[in-house]
Amino acid sequence: MFVWAGDKDKVESDFLAVIDLRPGSASYGDVVATLPIGATGTMPHHVEYEFPTDGMLFADGFTAGLTTLIDLNDPLRSQVAAHLSGMGKFAFPHSYARLDNGNVLVTLQGHDGKYGAPGGLAELSSDGKVVHTASAKSSATPEELVWPYSLAVVPGKDRGVVTLAEMGWPGEDYKTTSQVQIWAASDLKMLATVDLPQSGLGVHHTDPAKPRVLADGTVYVGTFSCGVYRIDGVSEGTPMATFVHAFPGGTTMHNACAVPVVVGKYYVQTVPETNGLIALDVSDPNKPIEAFRIKFDEKFSMPHWIAADRKSDRLVVTGNDMSWALIVKPDPATGVMKVDKTLPDGVNFDRVSWPHGDSGPARVHGALFGK
Numbered sequence: 001m002f003v004w005a006g007d008k009d010k011v012e013s014d015f016l017a018v019i020d021l022r023p024g025s026a027s028y029g030d031v032v033a034t035l036p037i038g039a040t041g042t043m044p045h046h047v048e049y050e051f052p053t054d055g056m057l058f059a060d061g062f063t064a065g066l067t068t069l070i071d072l073n074d075p076l077r078s079q080v081a082a083h084l085s086g087m088g089k090f091a092f093p094h095s096y097a098r099l100d101n102g103n104v105l106v107t108l109q110g111h112d113g114k115y116g117a118p119g120g121l122a123e124l125s126s127d128g129k130v131v132h133t134a135s136a137k138s139s140a141t142p143e144e145l146v147w148p149y150s151l152a153v154v155p156g157k158d159r160g161v162v163t164l165a166e167m168g169w170p171g172e173d174y175k176t177t178s179q180v181q182i183w184a185a186s187d188l189k190m191l192a193t194v195d196l197p198q199s200g201l202g203v204h205h206t207d208p209a210k211p212r213v214l215a216d217g218t219v220y221v222g223t224f225s226c227g228v229y230r231i232d233g234v235s236e237g238t239p240m241a242t243f244v245h246a247f248p249g250g251t252t253m254h255n256a257c258a259v260p261v262v263v264g265k266y267y268v269q270t271v272p273e274t275n276g277l278i279a280l281d282v283s284d285p286n287k288p289i290e291a292f293r294i295k296f297d298e299k300f301s302m303p304h305w306i307a308a309d310r311k312s313d314r315l316v317v318t319g320n321d322m323s324w325a326l327i328v329k330p331d332p333a334t335g336v337m338k339v340d341k342t343l344p345d346g347v348n349f350d351r352v353s354w355p356h357g358d359s360g361p362a363r364v365h366g367a368l369f370g371k
């Protein structure tokens with residue numbers, strides 16, 4: 001497993017940690033290698049959610065406006081292949097998704113070297129070269145609200161679903177958003193803008209965060225305000241959004257719902273309000289049903305990021321720039337989730353020593369499983 005980490009006191013280099021999760025291994029649960037990236041205080045943030053088939057991982061240091069391209073083909077001897085900053089006229093990359101052709105689609109929250117709307121999208125080759133870019137501006141959205149945040153690519157349909165939500169910057173007023181864009185992924189043409197309707201149960205439509213493609217091709221969008229919306233008409237017809245579920249929380253930045261993951265027939269959401277995860281059975285995407293919720297020990301606070309091991313029934317969960325990573329095992333038949341009993345205390349990043357030296361505690365964000 002790979003965990004994207006920032007030196008807590010911002011003195012030493014930020015780094016990628018490699019954890020041995022091979023069942024039965026003598027070093028099971030240990031950090032067996034680290035890769036300092038040669039940059040400090042970048043705010044390591046998002047990485048790709050799935051292990052790239054070519055072993056080349058895109059990882060975001062958000063406040064530095066930096067993408068680090070990391071060669072993971074030899075996990076114990078990973079290497080920085082490139083540092084990428086500006087992408088055409090756009091800057092401050094946030095999220096990544098693989099296209100059908102193997103290239104990478106990137107959301108960007110700045111332009112002309114500065115953080116600030118309007119942002120755009122970039123398509124990169126797997127070695128980090130810019131193929132083309134496009135502005136996310138449209139007549140449907142005030143320019144100050146054009147913040148491409150996250151995205152999902154619908155396999156085989158030439159469609160990308162992009163959420164508009166501001167990442168936020170210290171000392172600046174946050175701008176609330178409520179729109180999703182539909183793009184033709186092959187040529188970066190914006191096709192439609194979808195307004196998220198109010199839920200009728202409270203404020204759940206603001207700040208769309210993560211789009212996800214369900215097993216049957218249905219697209220869900222989760223919001224930081226803890227709503228879940230089904231997006232119809234992505235590939236054909238008129239795109240529209242329908243509210244389908246609300247999780248607890250979403251009223252402040254401290255209980256905002258963050259990253260979900262789709263595992264089989266389950267949509268699993270990180271829910272800080274309950275300090276755990278909630279799994280929805282989405283066998284019928286029109287009527288998701290809560291299947292199970294797990295509450296973590298208080299030492300695992302602010303669950304935020306989640307990714308799945310596609311070769312086994314394991315999830316990795318990290319806190320929002322906290323110093324822990326936890327392994328959770330969901331039952332694919334029932335959705336019941338348990339902390340991995342072989343690693344009950346997870347992986348601790350509040351430590352002095354690492355394979356690369358005594359750089360002290362680290363904060364973590366993005367994480368993914370290896371091939």
